[in-house]
């Protein structure tokens with residue numbers, strides 16, 4: 600148990616990535632606070648962890664609302680005594696470009712990705728410092744935060760902002776022994792998330808269509824397979840654990856080599872040529 604006795608807050612605990620990361624952290628012995636604006640996503644995630652023998656609680660919260668964030672930190676401390684690990688994963692998808700993105704939608708997407716991470720990091724770090732806990736903060740990026748994806752302007756901008764937020768905050772908090780890193784997922788094998796959703800009692804009528812859509816991504820990845828939430832969970836556990844004691848301000852890519860691929864090379868061509 601690499602995280603025994605630790606308390607982790609995970610934001611954005613849907614049945615997909617956040618739920619997988621929360622479960623993976625709980626499986627290593629941490630108590631997990633499942634944060635989501637949708638109360639069912641927070642409670643279904645927490646219930647599944649408890650059914651598996653772990654410790655978890657649901658904390659419905661909009662990450663952009665300062666008072667709600669403060670109250671989650673207070674509840675975590677009251678229930679479990681501390682905050683040691685924070686995973687900032689809450690996000691929304693809204694694939695629009697600069698020409699058609701309404702201002703209000705831009706502001707909302709940026710606020711969830713950046714302001715949400717700012718608020719949770721601020722109050723979690725204050726709590727860690729007050730209690731002398733040498734914590735670990737992990738921000739969830741995306742390969743779209745490293746590259747210029749067209750017609751996904753707020754997501755690309757928010758995620759790349761989160762990359763340098765990570766480095767800036769890592770410098771500020773290094774002296775307190777708090778490590779701040781990011782984790783970069785990419786297009787994700789949907790099968791694990793679909794299975795988790797079904798276990799949570801959700802219906803996924805378009806499962807086949809979703810799997811088909813991701814097949815096109817798989818072919819572009821050097822390893823010729825897509826990561827699953829479980830793969831991100833293992834990486835998050837590593838970053839949160841003492842195994843990563845000297846690692847801060849780093850971005851850990853869990854992308855099967857996608858971001859390092861030579862831009863003109865198409866991996867699934869027989870000759871490996873672009």
Ligand SMILES: NC(=O)c1ccc[n+]([C@@H]2O[C@H](COP(=O)([O-])OP(=O)(O)OC[C@H]3O[C@@H](n4cnc5c(N)ncnc54)[C@H](O)[C@@H]3O)[C@@H](O)[C@H]2O)c1
Pocket residue numbers: 610611612613614615616617634635636637640660661662663687688689690691692711715739740741742784785786787
């Ligand atoms: N799915 C992928 O292939 C993929 C790839 C790269 C990066 N990511 C990143 O991984 C993370 C999780 O992605 P996912 O696919 O599981 O997405 P998802 O939509 O399944 O989960 C996101 C969760 O965030 C919650 N959320 C949205 N707004 C919120 C708010 N204001 N306050 C609190 N919670 C809020 C949603 O309710 C949802 O449960 C995101 O940060 C995403 O950008 C996902």
